[in-house]
Amino acid sequence: MAVNYLTAEGLKKLKDELRQLESVERPRISAAIAEAREKGDLSENAEYDAAREAQGLLELKISQLKDLIMNSRIIDKSKISTKEVKILTTVRVLNHKTNQEVKYTLVSEAEANFREGKIAIGTPIAKALIGKKVGEIATVNAPAGAFQLEVLEITLE
Numbered sequence: 001m002a003v004n005y006l007t008a009e010g011l012k013k014l015k016d017e018l019r020q021l022e023s024v025e026r027p028r029i030s031a032a033i034a035e036a037r038e039k040g041d042l043s044e045n046a047e048y049d050a051a052r053e054a055q056g057l058l059e060l061k062i063s064q065l066k067d068l069i070m071n072s073r074i075i076d077k078s079k080i081s082t083k084e085v086k087i088l089t090t091v092r093v094l095n096h097k098t099n100q101e102v103k104y105t106l107v108s109e110a111e112a113n114f115r116e117g118k119i120a121i122g123t124p125i126a127k128a129l130i131g132k133k134v135g136e137i138a139t140v141n142a143p144a145g146a147f148q149l150e151v152l153e154i155t156l157e
Contacts, residue, residue: 002071003071003072003073004068004071004072004073004108004109004110005072005073005074005075005087005088005108006072006073006074006075006107006108006110006111007074007075007077007088007107007111008074010107010108010110010111011069011072011074013111014065014068014069014072014110015069017065018062018065018066018069021058021061021062021065022062025058026058026062029051029054029055029058030055032047032051032054033048033051033052033055035047036048036050036051068110072110075087075088077156080156082154082155082156083133083154084131084132084133084154085106085129085130085131085132085133085151085154086106086130086131087106087107087108087121088105088106088107088156089105089106089154089155089156090103090104090105090117090154090155090156090157091103091104091105091106091129091132091151091153091154091155092151092152092153092154092155093129093138093149093150093151093152094149094150094152095147095148095149096137096147096148096149096150097147097148101152102117102149103117104117104118104119104125104126104129105117105118105119105157106118106119106120106121106126106129106130107119107120107121108120108121109121109122124140124141124142124143125140125142125149128140128141128149129149129151132151133151133154134151134152134153134154135150135151136150136151137149137150137151138150138151
């Protein structure tokens with residue numbers, strides 16, 4: 001698994017989610033399995049089958065979160081330069097197609113949240129912006145077609 005670069009806040013969110021799954025969800029599903037088991041014949045017990053399937057999905061998610069946390073490295077924001085666009089920088093761009101200004105913060109896949117303006121480093125927009133400096137233009141090759149973004153400002157937020 002590749003190294004996953006996160007902020008301290010992003011790593012804390014992942015650990016909190018893992019704690020919730022292990023301490024709340026796991027016991028809840030175990031109780032549902034025990035309750036369904038008490039109802040008799042397991043071969044025709046849809047509740048039991050559903051609870052076992054939920055348990056399998058939960059255990060998979062717990063395993064994935066543990067791997068993600070184990071392979072995470074915290075990025076020290078104080079060591080990040082704002083001379084060019086890179087992970088954890090916030091970039092204000094002008095979309096030449098729509099003539100609108102937009103702000104994006106480039107983050108890891110685990111921290112991405114488009115509503116908060118946090119885009120994953122692996123997205124077409126982020127890939128096009130990486131390494132660009134203020135005044136440079138990035139051409140984004142998106143599924144809906146290519147468009148250009150002009151870098152107006154690079155900051156740390």
